[in-house]
Amino acid sequence: MAPTSSAISGLLKQTIYYHLDNISYQNALFFAERLHAHDQRSPESAYLLALSHLRLGDLRSAYEISKSSGCRGAHLGCSFVFAQSCLDLDRYKDGIAALEKARPLWATKCSIGKHTTSGRSPYPDAAAVNCLLGKLYRGYDDKKRAVSCFEDALRANPFMWDAFTILCDMGVNVMVPNIFKLNDNFSRSFDHEPDATNPDSGGGPVDPLQRKTGIQGAGHDSDPFGGHRSTAFQDVSSNNMLFVDPGENDNSSRPVASHSRFGSNRHGTDSMETPTGSVPVPEAQAPRAAFPSEPPLAPSRRTRGAQAAEPAFLDAPPKMSYRLGARKREKAQDPMGDNSTEPPARGAALSQAITERKRTASGHPVQPRPNNSEEPRRSARLNVAPRTTSRANTTVNATGATATRELKKARPPISRIGRPGSSGATVGRVVSGNRKPLEENIMDVDEVPRAKESSAALALPPRQTESEQIKTEEGLRWILDFLKKIASGYRLSSQFQCQEALTAFSSLPRAHQDTPWVLARMAKAHYELANYADAERFFKRLRILAPTRLEDMEVYSTVLWQLRKTTDLSFLAHELIEMDWESPQAWCVMGNAFSLDSDHEQALQCFKRAIHLDPKFAYAYTLQGHEHVENEEYDKALVSYRRSIAADKRHYNAYYGIGKVYEKLGSYDKALSHYHAALVIHPTHAVLICCLGTVLHRQKQIVQALPYFVKAVELAPRAPEMRSKKAGALLATGQLEEAKRELMILRDVAPNNAQVHFLLAKLAKTLGDKRTAASGEIKNEIGGLEEDEGLDDSMMQ
Structure with missing residues (x-):
């Protein structure tokens, strides 16, 4: 019999996912090609083939293979891979259109x-797609x-860390406590496993009542931003709110309003709200889903009867415990008996089927007992003397020792697990007349504690589920609280509030402070x-912990240059x-090394190499501009500075570089505008x-320049260039005592500074001290000093 096409496709898909999970991307690509050749019309095969190329870094192949289904929005996986390829290939508009469709x-x-x-879920969800779309x-x-x-x-997933960091890098003021807080929908997402039959189903069907409850809760606890769009985001660079005032955040409980998307109406899709959590789990499924690895619950009486009627037991040798079937028949006839879970008619039918399979030791079927309405109930028989003597003697006379021995040889041993209705050591095979007179009583009494155990087993999982949910919720709350601390530090550092950022990072646990990412941010x-x-x-500590780390090494090289x-x-x-x-970072470090040796041509070649390796490396353009x-x-x-700004609009060093060029060329208005643009990004940079x-001082606006010098000295009290600028402005405005005080401090800070x-x-000349003034004038003539000497460029490397 030839295998079906779907069976072959299913096996190939499993093989591809196996290799993808085990980072065997070449093997995954090989089998993905086989799958695509086997089923070329399926978008799933195109998705897996494109995904394999993407994992291998072959962006153009991934783009072309996923283009057909991805551009049309016909398959989520193809659209996602296509959009990711578009992001890396700078084809942003195509990727946006694909995800919107x-x-x-x-x-x-x-x-x-x-x-x-x-x-796992093989396809991305709303949070992942929104992050890529952003x-x-x-x-x-x-x-x-x-x-x-x-x-x-x-909103959908506060663990989408790169979405947060990119917002901070874009200059958006993010309200960290509004993002990293626990809500019902997010915590409920961790309460169950995905549906095994459909890994993309998201947890199975949802009960309508439960869905209604989830919708009602979305307006209260599910929205991590308090029910308003963009209440957690503010544009720092423009000092204007992008959306709603965050002051309304705590007083609103309305659901999030829908909003339009680029191209959504064009493609015929309505704008809709992104869910803030997973689909609510039905209550009936929650205990089972929360414990996927726990053993199943003990089966009820009805389940055991159903197991006894399975065809697998029809071929088994006859059993001697015929009384068990009789008791089941009596229980089925009594609808008020303990643990009765079936209608009387169905119970009687099952009991009759079981009895018809019972045979005596000689192989003859056991005749069904007449339905005697006066038969006492099981609960009443617990205190009735057993009537087993005559039955035991009849059994011995009917069978004989020979038949019993032959039956024992022919019948294989049956385990207790496979025997329905077995109750351990109290129920055994009886082949002689030595049956214990109290056996029936023992069997009946034994049912009572087993029923209690079954009830206890049924009641135990909900308690365990509640405990696990509490543990999960506590774990999520701990992680979110930790993310608040580390996110606060990142937000402050992105806004160049460096001292506050250091305080936030210092509040982290010591183990997390001693990690490469945190060390780099603090450095x-x-x-x-x-x-x-x-x-x-x-940076030295970072190099010890992560000697192979290349990220941020260009900044470390600038520190060594300074x-x-x-x-x-x-x-x-x-x-x-x-x-x-x-590595572009390595070539930047090499360029700084040549620059420190005053070999500017070699430094320019190194920075050019770094730009060739990474055309979006803004810092390499800036260093190249400094060398020019x-x-x-x-x-x-x-040109270099402007390319740096094109690569990163918040790279304030490039704005400073343009301002410095215009200052040297005498275009003071342009210099002021670019210095101001850099200061908007980094408002506390003393330089x-x-x-x-300095530019205002050059324009003879000394009074207007003095507050800038005062502020710069407050931010960098041990920088001699800034204090000398302040002292010169004080001297020019006639504030001699303040100027003298600053110069005395400056002489202690930089005793060898000619300025x-x-x-x-x-x-001294102004105060009439001719001797000191003459000495100063001699130093001036020898050193060729100028009063309006510019600020040292090295401060802004």
Whole structure:
């Protein structure tokens, strides 16, 4: 008999998923090609083939294979793989259109909590698709829709961490407590396993009453943002609310209003709300689903009778315990008996079928006992003297020893498990007249505790389910509370509130503080604060824990550049290049090493190599611009800075670089505008604030420049360049005592700084101290100092 096509396809799909789960992507691709050749019309085969190519990094093949079904929105898996390929290939519009057309296939799906060691959901749910859709909108430069998609992803699943981090990187002020809080629908998603027969079903059918309850709850506890769209998100860069005022968050209990999507009306799909949790589980299924690994409950009496009527037992040798069948018949005839679960008619029929199979030791069928209405009930017979003597003697006379021995040889041993109605050691085979006179009584009495045990077994799983649900809820609450802390630190660092971010990260458990991700964030926070020694200490610890980590190493190289540690920087560059020749971070580190040695041409070649490896590497463009400035190639520097902004609109270093170029060219208005743009992104950067004051000072607006210098000194009290700018402005405005106080501090901070001695000489001349003034003038003539010397560019590497 030839196998069916569906059977072959099913086996190939299992093989493909097996290799995908075991990271055998080449094997998965091989069998995916076999499946696609076997069933070319199925979008499922195209999805698995495209997914295998995507896992192998072959983006263009994944794009072409999934294009047919993905563009039409006919298959969710194809649309998702197609959109992911579009994201990596910068074809954002095609990916957006594909996911929008497939919206009816994913808008109501939620599979969080269904991925276990024994099951999973093969297709993405609403949270995953919304996150991918947000990335596509972000690449398409549609910030408003991108924020909306990321918000929907976090509503459905607060564990969608990359949606949160991207929102922070986009400059959106995220209300962390509103996102990472437990709600009923989200916690309910972890209460059951996915349907084994349909891994994409999301947990099986839903009872209408239970669905109604879930809908009612969505307006109260299910919405992690308090029932309003975008109450947890605020645009920091524009200082305007994108949607609703967060002050209304706690007082609203209305369901989330639907909103339009790009292209939704065009494709004929209505806008709909993203669910905030999984579909509610029917109460009847909850205990069983919560304990998939627990043994089944003890079967009832009716189940045992049904097992006895199975055809598998018809071929078994006859059994001698005919009284068990008689008792079952009596129980079936008595509808008021204990544990009666069937109508009398059906119970009598089952008892008759069981009795007809009973045979005596000689092989003759047992005649059914007449239905005597005066027969006492089982509960009444518990206290009645047994009538077994005459029956036992009759049995002995009818069978004989020879027949009994032959039957014992012919009949194989039957286990207690396979024997329906067996009750352990109290029920045994009787082949002689030595039957114990109290056997029937013992069997009847034994039924009572077994009935109690069955009732206890039925009552136990709900208690266990409640306990497991409590444990799950407590675990989710702990994780969400932890995410609040680490998310608060990330949000603060993304807004360049570095000191507050360090405090938030320091509140994490010690074990989590000593992880590469947290160490990198803390090191970068110290770098933004210009605490280069502390930043180096954190980066060294990071290198010990994760010596193969390449991410953020370009920032570490800048820290070493600021500290002028040539040997350490060269060693780091060679180590990273040997580790990964194709790493853009490694080439940035190498470029910084050449820059520190004043080899600007070699540095430019290294940064060019890094850009070639990653065309979206904003920091590499910025470092390249700095090197062009050192070579006084201002036009090339402007091109590099603008490409950096195109790659990352919040890369404030590039805005600073453009401002510095225009300042050198004498275009002070353009310089001010770009410094201000950088300051909007990083409002507490002392160098940027000082640059604004410097440009105003150059325009002879000294009074307006002085507050900027004061603020810069408050943020960086040990930076000599900023304090000297403040002292010069105080001196120019005639505030001599304040200027002298600043210069005394500056002389202690930077005793070898020539600018300090020049200002001291000028102050002494103003005060009439000719000797000190002459000494200062001599130093001025020797050093060629200028009063309006610009700020050191190295502060903004």
